[in-house]
Amino acid sequence: MQPKISIIVPVYMVEQYLEKCIDSILLQTFTDFELILVNDGSPDNCRSICDSYAMKDQRIKVIHKENGGPSSARNAGIEIACGEYIGFVDSDDYIHERMYEILFDIASKNLSDIVVCDYYKVKNSETHEDGLNPGYTETKGFVNYTNLQVLNLLIDSNLGTFIVAWNKLYRSSLFNYLKYIEGRVYEDLFLAHKIIHKCTKITYTPFKLYYYLQREGSIVNSQYTVEKFDKLYAMKDRANFFRNIKEYQLYEEAIRQYTEVFFWNYYKAKQELPHIRDELNLLKKTMDESILLIMKNKLISWKQKIMILLFVINPSLHEFCKKASENN
Template sequence: MYIEISIIVPIYNLEHLLQKCVDSILTQTFVDFELILVDDGSTDRSGELCDEYANRDNRVKVIHKKNGGVASSRNAGLEIAAGNYIGFVDNDDYINKYMFERLYNKAIVHSSDIVVCDYKNVDETELLDPETINTDYKVQHFNNIEALNYIYINKNKPTFIYPWNKLYKRDLFENIKYEDGNIYDDETVAHKLLYRSDKITYIHIELYYYVKRKGSMVNSPFHIKKFDRIYALKNREVFFREKKEFELQQKALMHYMETFFWYYYLAKSNLDGVDKELKELKCTFDKSLIHLFNHRAIGWKQKVMCALFSVNPSLFEVAKNTVTKEVEK
C-alpha cells in the first residue's frame, strides 16, 4: 500500500489526554497517512485505547513494547514506517487539522527535505479550536548550514530542535536513531537531520499545540537525568568538529560550556549524593579544555577560569566568588 506520511506517536500513560491527541490526527484534512501508535509499556488504559483506534480506523497501526522511553518509541515507529515522509506528535499534545496538509504541500512545492511550523504553548485545561487557520504567514527557506546557525540565534525557543513540529523526508533517518535512554532525545539527532538536508522550509504559523502539563519532564524539578542534555550538546560539538564545520563548532562549544556550568552548579546546590555523576560530567569538560582555549570568543580571563575549574572546581568557586565581590564593591 502506497503511503505518503507516517505519523508516529510515542505513548506512555496519560490516557486522559490521548483521545484529544489521536482525534486531532485522524481528522486531518490530509488523509494519505498511517498513524503508528507506540505503546511504551503503559500501565493505564492507553494501550487498550490504541487497540480500539486500530479496530475503528485501518490507517492506525499499534506497537506494544516494553517500557524503554520516548527515544526507543520513536525508533520503534521508524522501523515499521512505510511513508515517504515522517511526522511526530507527542501523546499529550494535539495539532491543528490543517497541519500535515500545509507541511506536506510546502514539502512538495519547494522540494524541501524538512518543513517546520511554529507551535503554541497551551495549558492542559485550555481549549483551542484546531479547525481555524491563518492563511497569511511568512515562509522562509534555509540550507543546512543556515538552519543549523538558526539554532543558536534562537536558543531560547528551539523550534528547529523539537521533533514534533516538522515533516521529514523518510530517507533522512537512514542510519540515524534517537539515543535510547536520553530524555533529551531530540537534541541527539536534530543537528544530524538538519545537516543532511539540502533545503529546510519554515512556515511561521502555529499548527502544533504543545501542552504545558504539570509533571512533564520539562516542567519537573531539576534532577540528575537532565545531565543528558549536556552530553547531547557535547556530542553535537564533536559532530561539527568532525565535519570540519568550524563556525558551528565554535557556537556549539559555547552553548555546551554555558549549559555545563549552569547544570553543574544547579546539581551541586540542589541535589544530594551526586558526586559520582558530577565527576563523570566534568570529564566531558576536561576533554573540551583544549578546544575552549582555541575558542575565539572566549577571553583570556575566562580561559584561565576554565583551566582552574578543570584542575580544581573548589578553587574555581573561591576565585569566582572573589571576583564577584570585587565587582560589587
C-alpha cells in the same frame, strides 16, 4: 498501498490526553497517512485506548512494547513506517486539522527534506487562535533554507522550533542511518543537527499548526535531576559534530554555549542532589577533554578561560573563587 505520511505517536502515561491527540490526527484534512501508536509499556489505560482506536480505523497500527522511553518508542515506530514522509506527535499534544495537508503541500512543491511549522504553547483549559490566521495560501507563507543556514539559525538563537521533533514533516530516508539515542532525555537536542546536516532543503512556515501542552508532569517542567545532565552531553555532542564536519565557526559558538550552561548545572546538581560525585566527575571529563580548544576559542573571554582552566585543575578552588567573586 504505501501511504504518503507515517505519523508516529509515542504513548506513555497519558490516558487523559490521548484521545484528544488521536482525534486531532484522524480529523486531518489530509487523509493519506498511517498512524503508528507506540504504547511504551504504559501502566494506565493507554493500551486499551490504542487498541480500541485501531479497531475503528484501518490506518492505525499499534505497537505494544516494554518501556524504553520516548527515543525507543520513536525508533520502534520508524522501524515499521511505510510513508514517504514521517511526522511525530507527542501523545499529550494535538494538532491543527490542516497541519499535514499544509506541510505535505509545501514539501511536494518545494522538494523539501524537512518542513517545519510553528507552534502554540497551551494549557489544559486554555483557548487559542486558529494557527492559520491571517490565512494560508499556496504562494506565500514559507521560507526555504539550506542545511547550513538552518544550522546557523539553530546555533545563533538555539531556536526550539528547529530542534524539537514534533512540528515537522521529514523525508523518511533521513532516518535510514540515523536513530534517536535511547536512554537519554533531551533526545531531540542529540539528533536535530545531524538530521539537518543531511538535508538539502529545509522549508519553514510561520503558521502555528501544532499545540504543545504545558503540563507539570513533563520532563521539561520537572524538578532538577541528574538526567538533566543530558542537555550538557547533547550540547557537547553537537559541538563535536560541528568540529568533525569542519564547520569551525559553528563549533566555536557551540562550545561557547556549552561552557555558559555547564557551571550552572554542575553547581545546581552538587548543591541539590545527594551521592552525585561519580556523575559530576563524568560531567567534568567533558570539560577536561576540550580544554585546549577552549583556550583557543576567540568567543570566550580570557577571564572565562582562566576560570575554566582553574576548574579543570581544581574544582574546589574554582568554587572558592566563584563564591568570592559573587560576594564582591
